[in-house]
Amino acid sequence: xxxxxxxKVSAELFSLTYGAxxxxxxxxxxxVAAANVQLEKMGYNMGVRMVDExxxxxxxxQCASFSETAEVVAKVGFKMFLGVNVEVAAATSSExxxxxxxxxxxxxxxxxxxxxxxxxxxxxxxxxxxxxxxxQMRVECSLLRDTLWGDEVTEIRVLLxxxxxxxxxxxxx
Amino acid sequence: xxxxxxxxFSFLHMEVVNTLLSPxxxxxxxxxxxxxLEVIGYQVGERLAERYTKxxxxxxxxxxxxxxxxxxxxxxxxxxxxxxxxxxxxxxxxLQDNRHRLLVRCSPAAERxxxxxxxxxxxxxxxxxLIRGALCGLGVSSSVGVEMTDxxxxxxxxxxxxx
Numbered sequence: 378x379x380x381x382x383x384x385k386v387s388a389e390l391f392s393l394t395y396g397a398x399x400x401x402x403x404x405x406x407x408x409v410a411a412a413n414v415q416l417e418k419m420g421y422n423m424g425v426r427m428v429d430e431x432x433x434x435x436x437x438x439q440c441a442s443f444s445e446t447a448e449v450v451a452k453v454g455f456k457m458f459l460g461v462n463v464e465v466a467a468a469t470s471s472e473x474x475x476x477x478x479x480x481x482x483x484x485x486x487x488x489x490x491x492x493x494x495x496x497x498x499x500x501x502x503x504x505x506x507x508x509x510x511x512x513q514m515r516v517e518c519s520l521l522r523d524t525l526w527g528d529e530v531t532e533i534r535v536l537l538x539x540x541x542x543x544x545x546x547x548x549x550x
Numbered sequence: 551x552x553x554x555x556x557x558x559f560s561f562l563h564m565e566v567v568n569t570l571l572s573p574x575x576x577x578x579x580x581x582x583x584x585x586x587l588e589v590i591g592y593q594v595g596e597r598l599a600e601r602y603t604k605x606x607x608x609x610x611x612x613x614x615x616x617x618x619x620x621x622x623x624x625x626x627x628x629x630x631x632x633x634x635x636x637x638x639x640x641x642x643x644x645l646q647d648n649r650h651r652l653l654v655r656c657s658p659a660a661e662r663x664x665x666x667x668x669x670x671x672x673x674x675x676x677x678x679x680l681i682r683g684a685l686c687g688l689g690v691s692s693s694v695g696v697e698m699t700d701x702x703x704x705x706x707x708x709x710x711x712x713x
Binding site: 380383384385386387388389390391393394395397398400401415419422423426427430457458459460481 | 552553554555556557558559561562563564565566568569586589590593594597598601626627628629651676
């Protein structure tokens, strides 16, 4: 429902731009592994900003459990930003998996052989890590399956490493 | 036509700018980053123009192509049209966007206020590339410049290169 409220741009613009960016990165680094790291980092910084946007636009209550967090990420987060439906699988108190049957990032993409190890959707892992860290959860995300690797769906695993404790620092000393 | 949230695209663009710049960028760095963004925009513009024109009749002349960019192309991409189009009828067109989507989220940090205008110009490079790429895809070679007229308004100057 939140998706209908936000300003939108063409998904083609987004996916083609991302494609052009990835191409540039690969040219700059000349190394797939280094590009993967960079994409994840870009995602992280985006996630940090996106969680603010999410909390501002969607009216959310605090999540009682990690599996509830999973539902919010999938049903509210992905829906609001990318307009896609994402399934949650294998949700426990410290882990969940997201299954994307449609992925706007990879709309027009085919990986050439020399880039078969490229984590094209690694940006999403970064986004999740950045966003969840802002709400006091340190997580580790990995791309288990990707349609670009010939899999049926894109699957992201999110592992909860620790819950961060908010520290308050008195600055009027 | 599928859509994504505008914020999503803005944040991606911001991140691209960030990876190209150091925290306190020099004029030279800004220029270099601008060129890179222009190239990315160009590639995107060329492809989008192709997609958006595949079902329409041929354009009669350059003006018609420019009008297409201002109306349909801009609308498909940003959900709004170019606000004002002017021309000297000798191959120069001025396209004014009063509220450019990429710029409305910009607020330069205090230490960057002095370079705010240059930063703005850097942010304007991506749409510059979009326009140049789209024109090129439609068979018109041009050079495109951008000027910030207000905080989130910008004016693109398209100079058609005569064959």
